[in-house]
Amino acid sequence: MDHSLTKSFSSCPSLINPEALKVGETVAYCLILVVSLVGNFLVVLIVYKTLTLRKPINMLIANMAMSDLLFPIFQIPVRLTGLHVGSWLIGGTLGKALCKIHPFLADISLLVSIQSLVLITVDRYAAVVVPLRSPLISRKVCRCLIVGTWILAAAFYSPYLFSFILVEYQEENLCVNQWEVAFGEKSSPGIYILLAIIFLYYIPFVVLAILYSIILIKLKKQAHPGEQSASAEEQRTRRNRKVLKMTVAIVVAFFICWIPLSINAMIFYLVPRKTLDVCKFWVSLNVALFMAYINCAINPIICLTFTSNYRQALRRLVNCCDAVQG
Secondary structure, three states, X not given: OOHHXXXXXXXXXXXXXXXXXXXXXXXXXXXXXXXXXXXXXXXXXHHXXXXXXXXXXXXXXXHHHHHHHHHHHHHHHXXXXXXXXXXXXXXXXXXXXXXXXXXXHXXXXXXXXXXXXXXXXXXXXXXXXXXXXXXXXXXXXXXHHHHHHHHHHHHHOOOHHHHEEEEEEOOEEXXXXXHHHHHOXXXXXHHHHHHHHHHHHHHHHHHHHHXXXXXXXXXXXXXXXXXXXXXXXXXXXXXXXXXXXXXXHHHHHHHHHHHHHHHHHXXXXXXXXXXXXXXXXXXXXXXXXXXXXXXXXXXXXXXXXXXXXXXXXHHHHHHHHHHHHO
C-alpha cells in the first residue's frame, strides 16, 4: 500500500488496535498459525507415509497442504509485527531479502492452491464422467504437474522480487511495493493485480463451478434409489460421492475465504483515493485478511472430517509413535 493510505489509517484511532482487540487478534492469529502448521504437516505426512493414499487426488491435496504451510509461515509473523510494532523490524541485507521473499512466497502459495484445486477437479471429472478410460492424471503425470504448479506460480510472481523494497518512512522501516520504480512509470501494479485476480481467481472459479455441476448431474443420473446391489459400478459411485464431498468442501471453503480479499484488492486499485472511505476500508481489509488466514487451517480439518482413510492413517501414525516411545 502507498504511504499516504498507510498514514490515513492512523486517523482512525478508534478502529486500529485497541488493546482488547489487539490481544484478541494476537491470540486468534497464533491459533491459526499453530493449527495450520500442525494440520497441514499431518496431511503431507499422512499421504507420504500411507501407500494406499498415494493417488493423484491425495498427492494434489498434499500439494495444497504444502502451499498452505508457506502462507502462514511468511504472512502471520509479519501481520503480528505490524499489529504490535507497526514497522518492519529487520533491517540490512536480511531485512531487504525478507521484504522481497515474504510477499513472493505468500502469493505463490495462493496460486499453487488454485492450480491444485483445478487439477483436483479435473481428476474428479475424469473419474466420474469418463470412468472407463485410463486415468487422465497418473501418478507420474501428477508429479510433473505438481512441479509445474510451483514453477508457474514462481514465474508469475517473480516481479515481486524486483518491486518490493525496504524503505525508511517517518524514521521507520517499511516493506513497500514500488512497482513504478522497478518497471517504469508507465507500468501499473493495479493492472497486474486485477488481471491476476480475474484470470487466476475468478475464471478458475467459473471453470470449477461448471465442472462440478457436470459431475453432480452425472452422479445424480447414476443414483438408483431402493436398489441394494453391491455391484462394482455402485461401489465406485459411492466412493466418488465420498471423495466429491471432500473436494467440494475444500473448493467452497477456499473461495469463501478468499473472495473478500480479492474484492478489497479491486476496491484498492479501482476506487479513487479521494472517494475511498479509508476507515471502512481498513476494517474490511482486516476482516478479509483474517478470513484468508483461516483458510490455511480449514483444509486439514476438512480432510480429516470427510475422509475416513485420513483418520485411519492418522491413528496408525499416532499408534506407531506411541509404540516407539513405549
